Amino acid sequence: MFSYYLQLGLRSLRRNPVLTALMVFGIALGIAASMTTLTVMHLMGSDPIPWKSDKLHYVQLDNWSPDRPYNDDGRSPDQVTYRDAVALMEAGKADKQAAMYKLSLPVQPANPELKPFQSLGRVTYADFFAMFEPPFAYGSSWNRDQDAQHARVVVLGRDMNEKLFGGQNSVGKTVRLDGQDYTIVGVLGEWKLRTRYYDLTNGAFADPDDFFMPFTTGIDLKQRSTGNNSCWKEPGDGWDAYLQSDCVWIQMWVQLDSPARLADYKSFIDSYVNEQKKSGRFPRPLNNRLPDVNEWMVDQKVVSSDVKVQTGLGFAFLAVCLVNTIGLLLAKFTRKAGEVGLRRALGASKRDIFTQFLTESGVVGLSGGVLGLVLTGLGLVAVRSLYTDYKSVAQLDWTMIAMTVVLAVAAAVLAGLYPTWRACQVAPAAQLKTQ
Amino acid sequence: MEIRPILSALMRSKVAMVLIGLQIALTLAIVCNSLFIIKQRFEHMQRPSGINEADTFWFGSSGFGRGYDARATQLADLQLLRRLPGVVDASPAWSVPLSDGGWSTGMNLQPKQKTSTADTALYIVDDHAVNTFDTHLVAGRNFKPEEVVNATFGDSLHPAAIIVTKALADKMFPDGSALGKQVYLAEDPPTSTIVGIIDRMQQPWATSESIEYTTLVPAHMPYGNFTRYVVRAEPGRRDEVMKLVEQKLVESNPSRIIGKMRTIEQTRNEAYSSDRAMMIILGTVIFLLLAITALGIVGMASFWVAQRTKQIGTRRALGATKFDILRYFLTENFLITSAGLLVGGLLTYALSLWLLTHTDGAKLLPWYYVPVGFLCLWLLGQLAVLGPATRASRVPPAVATRSV
Numbered sequence: 001m002f003s004y005y006l007q008l009g010l011r012s013l014r015r016n017p018v019l020t021a022l023m024v025f026g027i028a029l030g031i032a033a034s035m036t037t038l039t040v041m042h043l044m045g046s047d048p049i050p051w052k053s054d055k056l057h058y059v060q061l062d063n064w065s066p067d068r069p070y071n072d073d074g075r076s077p078d079q080v081t082y083r084d085a086v087a088l089m090e091a092g093k094a095d096k097q098a099a100m101y102k103l104s105l106p107v108q109p110a111n112p113e114l115k116p117f118q119s120l121g122r123v124t125y126a127d128f129f130a131m132f133e134p135p136f137a138y139g140s141s142w143n144r145d146q147d148a149q150h151a152r153v154v155v156l157g158r159d160m161n162e163k164l165f166g167g168q169n170s171v172g173k174t175v176r177l178d179g180q181d182y183t184i185v186g187v188l189g190e191w192k193l194r195t196r197y198y199d200l201t202n203g204a205f206a207d208p209d210d211f212f213m214p215f216t217t218g219i220d221l222k223q224r225s226t227g228n229n230s231c232w233k234e235p236g237d238g239w240d241a242y243l244q245s246d247c248v249w250i251q252m253w254v255q256l257d258s259p260a261r262l263a264d265y266k267s268f269i270d271s272y273v274n275e276q277k278k279s280g281r282f283p284r285p286l287n288n289r290l291p292d293v294n295e296w297m298v299d300q301k302v303v304s305s306d307v308k309v310q311t312g313l314g315f316a317f318l319a320v321c322l323v324n325t326i327g328l329l330l331a332k333f334t335r336k337a338g339e340v341g342l343r344r345a346l347g348a349s350k351r352d353i354f355t356q357f358l359t360e361s362g363v364v365g366l367s368g369g370v371l372g373l374v375l376t377g378l379g380l381v382a383v384r385s386l387y388t389d390y391k392s393v394a395q396l397d398w399t400m401i402a403m404t405v406v407l408a409v410a411a412a413v414l415a416g417l418y419p420t421w422r423a424c425q426v427a428p429a430a431q432l433k434t435q
Numbered sequence: 436m437e438i439r440p441i442l443s444a445l446m447r448s449k450v451a452m453v454l455i456g457l458q459i460a461l462t463l464a465i466v467c468n469s470l471f472i473i474k475q476r477f478e479h480m481q482r483p484s485g486i487n488e489a490d491t492f493w494f495g496s497s498g499f500g501r502g503y504d505a506r507a508t509q510l511a512d513l514q515l516l517r518r519l520p521g522v523v524d525a526s527p528a529w530s531v532p533l534s535d536g537g538w539s540t541g542m543n544l545q546p547k548q549k550t551s552t553a554d555t556a557l558y559i560v561d562d563h564a565v566n567t568f569d570t571h572l573v574a575g576r577n578f579k580p581e582e583v584v585n586a587t588f589g590d591s592l593h594p595a596a597i598i599v600t601k602a603l604a605d606k607m608f609p610d611g612s613a614l615g616k617q618v619y620l621a622e623d624p625p626t627s628t629i630v631g632i633i634d635r636m637q638q639p640w641a642t643s644e645s646i647e648y649t650t651l652v653p654a655h656m657p658y659g660n661f662t663r664y665v666v667r668a669e670p671g672r673r674d675e676v677m678k679l680v681e682q683k684l685v686e687s688n689p690s691r692i693i694g695k696m697r698t699i700e701q702t703r704n705e706a707y708s709s710d711r712a713m714m715i716i717l718g719t720v721i722f723l724l725l726a727i728t729a730l731g732i733v734g735m736a737s738f739w740v741a742q743r744t745k746q747i748g749t750r751r752a753l754g755a756t757k758f759d760i761l762r763y764f765l766t767e768n769f770l771i772t773s774a775g776l777l778v779g780g781l782l783t784y785a786l787s788l789w790l791l792t793h794t795d796g797a798k799l800l801p802w803y804y805v806p807v808g809f810l811c812l813w814l815l816g817q818l819a820v821l822g823p824a825t826r827a828s829r830v831p832p833a834v835a836t837r838s839v
Contacts, residue, residue, distance in 0.1 A: 019734055019737075022730050022731070022734055026727055026731070029723055029727065033720065033723075067549040067550060068549075068550060104497075104661075106497050106498075106499035106660075106691075106692055108499060108500075115692075116499065116691075116692050117692060118497055118692050118694060178499045178500070178660075179499055179500035179501050223659050224588075224589070224658075224659070233622060234591055234621055234622060234623075235589075236591070237589065237590040237591060238589060238590065239589060242589060304709075305793065305794035305795050306709060306713050306794075308793060308794070309472070309790060309793070309794055310713075310716055312789070312793075313465060313469065313717070313720055314720075316461060316464070316465050316786075317465065317720055317723070317724060319461055320458055320461045320462060320465070320724060320727060320728065321727060323454050323457050323458045323461070324458055324727055324728070324731040326454055327451055327454035327455055327458070327731060327734075327735055328731065328734045328735065328738075330450060330451055330454070331451060331734070331735050331738035331739070331742075332738065334448075334451075334738075334742070335738060335741065335742055383712075386708075386711075386712035386715060386716070387708065387709065387712050388708070418450075422450075
């Protein structure tokens, strides 16, 4: 029976090709608009490390000016000072901890065919690798002892190893950065990060880091971070004064493996700040925060309001397309009242009629959905070319493909159900009489 | 025109009417709000940077190795740059407008002031900057060469002379007396004297709320081993000069890296890429939405005409003119559209309020968007229905006499 209805449906759709195209395109465009924008929003805001995002916490201490808060809404600074970062690292009260900042260094390749080039890397602690779990292609991270020894070691990012050593295992070799040799202890594999969530203060969609080196070693270079730096009072002259100042420029993460550990750490930083208040620092009321990964991403507005507006409009667009299709199907089915009356008079049940027309609207919905999926792919290509930063988040993944199919079926049923139901309400006698 | 028969006919297909009305209401809400966002982005992008954008480019130079003398290199580079054919002028500059990276600080009238009078961007430049950026002094004078001090990055900076933009001067001294006045760029003395006022120069941040508050500070102050240069070429020679500059600077000193050269035009494109993307996306949505709605009206009207062929024939047979039939369908569409637009007006402001609470820096939709939207959708509806209505008017009266 179904194949017969399918035949009927297809024939009926072919009878008005322009109208059919209009309905299918309407649904397809609506689905493409909503799914393209939803995909971008979903991937931007999605949990980058779901298995431990609730254990990784960003450290915010409020060391700002007594006269004004760091943010107008009273939130604490989004980075910490050097002295607080080092004090928290040395206390070591968390299960794992890593302070970090961004550093730009010139690379002088040993290979004379390669010109020197500028690299952007990260200065951090050994725990960084255990906390954020980047994949290693060769070697491993440095260890905590090397942190303490200011060891001249580096972990290279995949791209930099590709550039310098053609992707070969370079562990044990050295790389010359700004006139200084560093021993390579590890090389990362491809680290697929949609958002560089561990440093949101310098752009969530920045390129991956070229290298990582111990924090202590980096500080010895006496070179300021290439990331953001904010001061509420003059740091004074020279590097040491800068390190002792209340300027914030370091990102600090801790891993806390249980809620109890989190509570302990919160009271530890509170007592640390209260202790510091005795020496005249931290003039503002206590305002320490330990947001986890997802909270921090919301706080730093990784999903921009433009993206939210686009998604809202995408779904409003889908609503218009659905209303459009419902109207057209309704008009079409109403015109077929005579045919329905005839079939009913010849013994077809309401159920038969319902199945027949739902098959027809289902065909419209499903073709719209399939076309919509294709258009979503094109839409994402367009998004990638409009926003060069969004390469990693304008991608279709299986969740989104599945969601598109579900949305298409739902849209089809929604659009088809009411017109179909109306078509079934035809009273056979009345219809036949009017003819 | 007899509206009552049209209304009673419409009442017989309420659902269809509600659907078209709803579609028009949603379309109005989306189109008005999208157009308003597009207009805001457009105005945002149109703000002048105050500098010569067509002929200017910028780049960084980073030295490496222990023996590198950043200060000496900077002076030598500037001499070399200014002598190159096709170069109008060159200056070191910590940042350039729209580049999204730079230094800002509070500017105060008193020492240890609690809240800054204004937040200003600092461009660390030399006495060639006003000419290189091609900004215009509206009062006072340019820096003298001896005012360009040698400074070390990381030490407090207390420039004796500064040049500010007109907007900043007026913010600091609303009575217009800024020239020659003393201001504090730090908590404590010494102060800086405003020696010149330029008409306009934007901060590096396109999203800054105080984008016109800019200060030029005269100093030779490399950032570690890094220096950024701005170069203005003679009109029309920018691209050839860029190549020449890169080649000459690379030759002049092997122990440094010349970074990517960027024109101000590229910088502007990058600074506003998200605004442009938003405009394109919303523009596409508007276009598609209007197309879908118009085609939907055509489709519905065609059905109605087909369904009522017999009635039309009867009316024609009873003496209605072709024009009467045409007018019937136009009026019908006008009524449905009007009902949709009334709901749409409310929906438009509901959406505007939602945007107001969910986006940064959004403004309430100005009232005149709604009547303009009304006119456009009325026109769209009438045009869309014109085809089917014309077809209806051609139904011959004889149809009424034929049986089905």
